[in-house]
Amino acid sequence: MERFLNIILFLSLFAFITLLYEDSISGFFRRVYTVNEQEISKWDYDTMHVIDTPGCKIPNYEAFDISVRGKIQPGNFMNCEGTPNFVRLESTCLKVDRSALQISKYKDSFSFCRVHTIYRPRSGEHHNYFKYINERILTNKSLCLKSDMVRVQCFDKKNVTIYTNFFWIYQKNETFETLCEDRSRKRSENPNITETLSVLLLGVDSTSRLNSQRFLVKTRQALTQKFHSYEFKGQNIIGMDTFHNLVPMLAGKSLLELKKDGKFGNVPMDNFDFIWQEFEEEGYRTLFAEDAAWMAVFDYVKQGFRTFPTYFFNRPWSVAWESARTPCMGGRSEPGAIMEYMTKFVDVYKNKPYLASVFITSLTHDSQTLSAELDEILSVFFNRAFESSAFNNTILFFYGDHGLRYSSTRSTDIGTHEVQSPMFFVTTPKWFSEKYRTIDDNLRRNTHKLTTLYDLHETLRNILNFNGEEVPQYSVHQRGESLFSEVSDTRNCSDVGVPESMCSCSQxxxxxxxxxxxxxxxxxxxxxxxxxxxxxxxxxxxxxxxxxxxxxxxxxxxxxxxxxxxxxxxxxxxxxxxxxxxxxxxxxxxxxxxxxxxxxxxxxxxxxxxxxxxxxxxxxxxx
CATH class of the missing domain: 3.10.450.10 (Nuclear Transport Factor 2; Chain: A,)
Known part of the structure; x- marks a missing residue:
């Protein structure tokens, strides 16, 4: 009897220690990856399904579930701050930073800098074409530029290169601005248009909703605490790669609808219509920017654009950056440099309409190793936008194209789910949600419905032709439905153009x-x-x-x-x-x-x- 009691006592003690251990480990992981306990409470771990509609049920997986916890490693930084930054950009002028030189090993050997314009004509050249022109010398005086893309190289007294950097500089073009203003005036005379809202499409490669909870902690804090944001929990991929997902967003079509044979390697992307063209015709400034030129969405094993698809287009600069074969220059990464430009862009145009599409690839494409770097870059961008009120007339769509396809968690149920369930936020100005209560209610309801980037395309069309509370009504299922309307809760993957192999609703x-x-x-x-x-x-x-x-x-x-x-x-x-x-x-x-x-x-x-x-x-x- 005594032996039996000892066994019971031992098993009880073992069970208690196990529970204590699990709780402590769970707490450890949350301390490592998460600093916002309020946000954790919003994840609703006590429910069985994150989406539970007649048409779709998606299990409510926990970001730090025990099946994946041991496979997750904290994100790292690139430590670009360690690279020298001898030249500063002030407005449109470059200036040698003497204080940075004085604390460097080149303080006595520095000689001068050469500045070249990165040139590609707006039409007619290969998508990877660029050349350096208009050499200028930078020494003690500031050098003010009219070019929007430049390379800077500095040399020592032996003419050895000691510094290289690439600058993407906002330059106001009066002719283009006049054209936009003329088109905007014409738009304002349309009685069916009641609001003109700017749009920022900010995409991140291979980022699922759960990975955003693990790694984009500061970014999520900025979005959920400082802005009026909606997180869509039933977002589903349309295809397995970036191109398959961005084409429906920007063109409203599948690849086979865009081109019947689905082969894009032998034709320039100028042959196809994308929604930024329609926005530009309505007086919007348009921008398209990417990093990692070699695997850019419209360029990887494809012909890219021979004519700039938008007015502001960074590809020549990105190709030039890549040619330097170094991830950090001037104290920042390429994504960091792009988001520096975007900080200026959204501030300049906070009272003028724009459609900007930015897609960041390099920091998350193959792994989440550098996710901390991305989190820092994006959180700084969002916090600065908040401080400058840059989004007071802007609707932000912050999204992932798909989850991480090749990872240590891919063999788990959660890993398979994550590939199909990308991150998706919609952020509206506070005044907008207060003025248009029906739209606000619909957005909230839709966060618990099955959605895709086809819906985002229809939302863009809704914004372009915005007529207040008169949002589109759908009597039958549409593949894409504006998120300003209440999308059907009976829609399933077949209804929204998602292949069975990629459907999060499948049981x-x-x-x-x-x-x-x-x-x-x-x-x-x-x-x-x-x-x-x-x-x-x-x-x-x-x-x-x-x-x-x-x-x-x-x-x-x-x-x-x-x-x-x-x-x-x-x-x-x-x-x-x-x-x-x-x-x-x-x-x-x-x-x-x-x-x-x-x-x-x-x-x-x-x-x-x-x-x-x-x-x-x-x-x-x-x-």
């Missing part, structure tokens, strides 16, 4: 006996056959793929006649990991394979293929 359950499923349905071979069929026109350069291993199988519990599975396999050669939905008709025994997703990096394995879709699948024979 899948892990299959424990993979061998039984394999013998019965042969799912893995079906997927491999589909892969080789996709590569059939590239047999000369791509290897024939074979099954190496079936990793995991999920079965959709919501289907009846049509059995749906989600399967992850590894192929040979190359150890590529693929995830694909397979649909089986229980009566006809016919099958269909949905879109196959590559879920680990392909690196240089597919460098022989110039098709950005097939790069996910091909293993080049010539490695």
């Amino acid at each position: 899948y359950k892990k299959v424990n006996n993979i061998s039984l499923i394999y013998r019965k349905y042969n799912l893995s071979d079906i997927v491999v056959t589909k892969l080789n069929d996709l590569l059939k026109n590239h047999k000369a350069i791509c290897e024939h793929l074979t099954l190496d291993k079936t990793i995991i199988v999920y079965k959709d519990t919501s289907k009846k006649r049509l059995k749906a599975f989600k399967i992850t396999i590894r192929t040979s050669p190359g150890k590529a990991l693929f995830e694909a939905p397979v649909f089986l008709d229980s009566k006809t025994n016919e099958h269909k394979v949905g879109q196959i997703l590559r879920i680990n990096k392909y690196g240089d394995q597919s460098r022989c293929v110039n098709d950005y879709v097939l790069r996910n699948y091909c293993f080049c024979k010539n490695q």
Whole structure:
């Protein structure tokens, strides 16, 4: 009896210590990644579903769930402050910073600086074209410029380069401003337009809603505490990469609707219509900016724009920055430099209409390693915008294109969910929400509905043709619906143009006996056959793929006649990991394979293929 009591006592003590440990570890992670306890309470961990509508149910995963907690590492900084900054920009003038030189090792050897304009004509040249022109010398006096993009190089007395930096400088163009004002006057005479609001589309690569909770803590604080913001918890991806998601946002079309064959490697992007053109015709200043020129949205394995798509366009500057082959210059990263420019831009135009689209890639594309750097850059930008009242007439859309596709958490249920569930905030001026109560109520309701970037496109159209509370009404499901209207709570992924393989609403359950499923349905071979069929026109350069291993199988519990599975396999050669939905008709025994997703990096394995879709699948024979 005594032994039995000792066992009970031991087990009770063990259970208590375990609970205490879990609580302390959870507390530790929240202290490391989170400083806003008020925001944590808003995550509603006590509910089963973050979206619970007749059309869609999405589980309410916790950002620091025990299944991923050990795989998450704190974000790091680039430490760009360690790079010298010998030249300062004051308005449109450059000036040598003598105080910075005096505390550097070049205080006695500094000689002079050369300044070159980064030139590309607004039309007619290749998307990677630029050249340096108009050399100017910078010494003791300030050098005032008319160029908006310049490179600065400083030299010592032996003519050795000791400093390089690139500046993107806001320059007012009176001719363009007059054109905008004329168009704005014409717009103001339209009795059907009651408000003219500026729009800032600020996108971040590979950032899910949960990762924003883990890593963009200061940024979220700024948005939720200083601005009138709505966080959309049911945002779903449309495609697996940035291009697949931004085209619906900017053009309102899928890739196949934009171009029937879905191939964009051989045509310039000028051939297609994007919504910034319509805003510019209404008197809006337009801007498009990206970092990481080599993998920019419209340029990676594509032709880019031969004519500037917007009036303000930073690509020549970005290509020049990349040519320097160093991540930090003048004490900042390329994303930091872009957001410095945007701080000036939103302040200059806080009382004049603009549509600005900025997409930051380099700090989060492959991992969250540098997420702390991004958090610092964005939080500084938002705080400065708040202090200068820059967003008093601006609607901000702060979004991720998709979650992190290649990560240590990808093999978990939460990791799969995150890929499909990007971050999405809408921020409106306070006066706007108070004046238009119906829109405010609709935005709040829509934060708990299934939404996509198709809806954002329709919201942009709503803003362009804004007529007060008369928001669009939808009698039947539309693929995209303005977020100013109350979107339907019966909409599902099929209604909104989301493939089954990317649908957060799907209810899948892990299959424990993979061998039984394999013998019965042969799912893995079906997927491999589909892969080789996709590569059939590239047999000369791509290897024939074979099954190496079936990793995991999920079965959709919501289907009846049509059995749906989600399967992850590894192929040979190359150890590529693929995830694909397979649909089986229980009566006809016919099958269909949905879109196959590559879920680990392909690196240089597919460098022989110039098709950005097939790069996910091909293993080049010539490695």
